[in-house]
Amino acid sequence: MKTIKSLTEAELSRLPKGWYWTKLENIANFKNGINFTKSQRGDIGILTLDVFNMYSKNIFPKLENLYRVNITPKEEYILKNGDILFVRSSVKREGVGWTTIFREIGEQVTFCGFIIRGRLVTSDVFPKYLAYHLRAASARKNIIDSSSQVTITNINQNSLGAIPVPLPPLPEQRAIVSKIELLFSELDNGIANLKLAQEQLKVYRQAVLKKAFEGELTRKWREQQTDLPDAGDLLEKIRKEKEEAAKVSGRRLSKVAPPTDTELAELPKLPAGWRWAGLGEIIDNIQAGKSIRCDERPPKLRAYPKSPAALNVIHAHAKCSIAR
Incomplete structure (x- = not known):
C-alpha cells in the first residue's frame, strides 16, 4: 500500500x-x-x-x-x-x-x-x-x-x-469558508432546536402520564361504557385474595391503612368509580434487597496475560508446584 x-x-x-x-x-x-x-x-x-x-x-x-x-x-x-x-x-x-x-x-x-x-x-x-x-x-x-x-x-x-x-483560488477559498460557516451555524441551530424538542418531549411524556392516571385520556371511553365495576369493589376483591394467600402460606398479613381524608384532600380529584389506594393495598410482601457481606461474595478470578510466552511460564510454574 x-x-x-x-x-x-x-x-x-x-x-x-x-x-x-x-x-x-x-x-x-x-x-x-x-x-x-x-x-x-x-x-x-x-x-x-x-x-x-x-x-x-x-x-x-x-x-x-x-x-x-x-x-x-x-x-x-x-x-x-x-x-x-x-x-x-x-x-x-x-x-x-x-x-x-x-x-x-x-x-x-x-x-x-x-x-x-x-x-x-x-x-x-x-x-x-x-x-x-x-x-x-x-x-x-x-x-x-x-x-x-x-x-x-x-x-x-x-x-x-x-x-x-x-x-x-483565494477568492474561492474565502467563499468555501463562508459557506461552511453558514451551514455549520444552521447545524448548530438545528442541534439546539433538537435539544429543546427533547426537553419538551420529556415534559410532554410526563403530561401524558399525568393525564392518564387522572382519567383524562379515557374520559370519552368511560362515557361509552355502561357496566364498569367500581374501584372500591376491586380493592375489596384484592384484600380478600391477599388474606386467602396468607392463610395458605401461613404468613402473617401486614395491615395497610387506606389514605386518610386529609391525604385524599391533597390528591387530585378522580373520575367516578376510581379510588385512591395505598401501594400496600394492592402489592403484598414488599421487601428490601439483601445486603451481601464480603465473605458471601464470589472470589474474583485472577486475570493472567495471554501471550504464549507468559502462558509457558504459568504452565511451567504449575508443573513445578505439582512436582513439589
Missing part, C-alpha cells in the same frame, strides 16, 4: 478547473513547541498553549485556561494570527494532528512541545480554508495514516509536510 508521501497527483481525486494539488510543506513552515521543566511552569512567565487547549468545538483553540512558563522564548516560538497548530503527540490515535488556528489575544502566547506550529509562507492561502480542510475526514485519515505509534501516537514535521492539500 502506498503512503501519502508516495502518492502522485494522478492518484489523488480530480479537482475542479482552476484548483491544484499541493503539499503542506509548499505552503507552510513548521516548528515544534518549547520544552520546559515542571519547576518552570507556574503563575509567572509567558502564556503557553497546551494539547488540552487544542480540542475545542470550533477551529480555534481554547485560550481560557492557559498556564505560564517562566522562560523567554525566541521570537519564532511566539504565536501569530493565522498560525496553524497541530497536535504532535496524542494518547488516542484519532487525536494526533488535530488542527486549530491561533487568534492573537492581548498578550504573547507560545506553545508546548506536544504541538507543531505551521506558519503560512504565502498570502494565497486563507488560514480558515486550510484548517477546515484538515478537519475533513479524508485529510484526517491522511494525517493519522502518516503518524507513528508506540506508547502514544506522534506525527513529525516531515509527515505533516507531505500531506496533500487541494488548493482553489
Whole structure:
C-alpha cells in the first residue's frame, strides 16, 4: 500500500478547473513547541498553549485556561494570527494532528512541545480554508495514516509536510469558508432546536402520564361504557385474595391503612368509580434487597496475560508446584 508521501497527483481525486494539488510543506513552515521543566511552569512567565487547549468545538483553540512558563522564548516560538497548530503527540490515535488556528489575544502566547506550529509562507492561502480542510475526514485519515505509534501516537514535521492539500483560488477559498460557516451555524441551530424538542418531549411524556392516571385520556371511553365495576369493589376483591394467600402460606398479613381524608384532600380529584389506594393495598410482601457481606461474595478470578510466552511460564510454574 502506498503512503501519502508516495502518492502522485494522478492518484489523488480530480479537482475542479482552476484548483491544484499541493503539499503542506509548499505552503507552510513548521516548528515544534518549547520544552520546559515542571519547576518552570507556574503563575509567572509567558502564556503557553497546551494539547488540552487544542480540542475545542470550533477551529480555534481554547485560550481560557492557559498556564505560564517562566522562560523567554525566541521570537519564532511566539504565536501569530493565522498560525496553524497541530497536535504532535496524542494518547488516542484519532487525536494526533488535530488542527486549530491561533487568534492573537492581548498578550504573547507560545506553545508546548506536544504541538507543531505551521506558519503560512504565502498570502494565497486563507488560514480558515486550510484548517477546515484538515478537519475533513479524508485529510484526517491522511494525517493519522502518516503518524507513528508506540506508547502514544506522534506525527513529525516531515509527515505533516507531505500531506496533500487541494488548493482553489483565494477568492474561492474565502467563499468555501463562508459557506461552511453558514451551514455549520444552521447545524448548530438545528442541534439546539433538537435539544429543546427533547426537553419538551420529556415534559410532554410526563403530561401524558399525568393525564392518564387522572382519567383524562379515557374520559370519552368511560362515557361509552355502561357496566364498569367500581374501584372500591376491586380493592375489596384484592384484600380478600391477599388474606386467602396468607392463610395458605401461613404468613402473617401486614395491615395497610387506606389514605386518610386529609391525604385524599391533597390528591387530585378522580373520575367516578376510581379510588385512591395505598401501594400496600394492592402489592403484598414488599421487601428490601439483601445486603451481601464480603465473605458471601464470589472470589474474583485472577486475570493472567495471554501471550504464549507468559502462558509457558504459568504452565511451567504449575508443573513445578505439582512436582513439589
